Amino acid sequence: MFKNLFKQHGAKNVVTLFHKPSNSASTRVLTVLKQANAQSAAHSTEDQASSHQTQEKLERLEFDLDVTETPPTGDQLKNILEYLGGSSAASKVIRGAQNESDALRLLKADGESFVRPLVVDWNQGKAVTGDNESEILSLLRSIPKEIKKA
Template identity: 25%
Template structure:
């Protein structure tokens, strides 16, 4: 059985390279994408507007379900006539795509969007997406990552030792088996799965490090400190 977490959802950024705020937001998003292994959909053209369906979704996502709140955020303040409907927003952007407010971040999978102004709001999007990704697999991780991590750190060394046993030692331990290579292959496969889970727990640790990198969007927990100490153990 594989313990692999679902793929981190892609985050779209509607970007204006001439805006300092947008450039800083993109830089932060790129840094976190490398750490947490998610993809960025970069849209920086002011000539091609979002599709009508995308506009409707963005308005809804910006307002967290409230169309009125979304309408108040989706366009730049320079627009003379404030839209009262999604259709009016679509008409405005069809005529002039640069009126879309940027930097705009959208997570289509989660139905979330925000204006990354100030740029550190990027971490609100990353935090929400990452926590949802972890929570979706809590049951598979038995909701006890520390206990599982301790067990895996013990088993990893044992599995490595078992996978390198000699053919003679193998026959002594498992006289009923006929194919030691097949057993070794299966053992290595299980070991790879265990390593994958450890890597995923290390990603969770990276989130705690991100929280405490001066951004001020979270609090260090006792669990995080214990996991850090465990991962320092050499096997």
């Protein structure tokens, strides 16, 4: 559903961080995403005479950051589980969940069962659970160049 929502010519990639400010891992991920976004924006306006290789590498990090403290909707959760490999990923996203239907039930019963931080690139259909900085940066670097040109 959300996979193609933002795939319009000239649109930036939208990356959502499901965030919990009291969680130190979530705060670290927010910092990483903000720094990557700021660094990309700064380098994308550099003079064309600068190193194209460095500039191109940093440009790929450009995205619109959406930070939310609310858990995902049921439809978003279904997409996130799909991005992470299906029903078997349910326990990575919802504490105590065995499969997708269990995850949906637990999410409705208690939004606090949702595990944060979780970074989702809706355009590419990819997600990263936890605060693994290299996985998050890898996800951002894989943003197709043509999607983010505004």
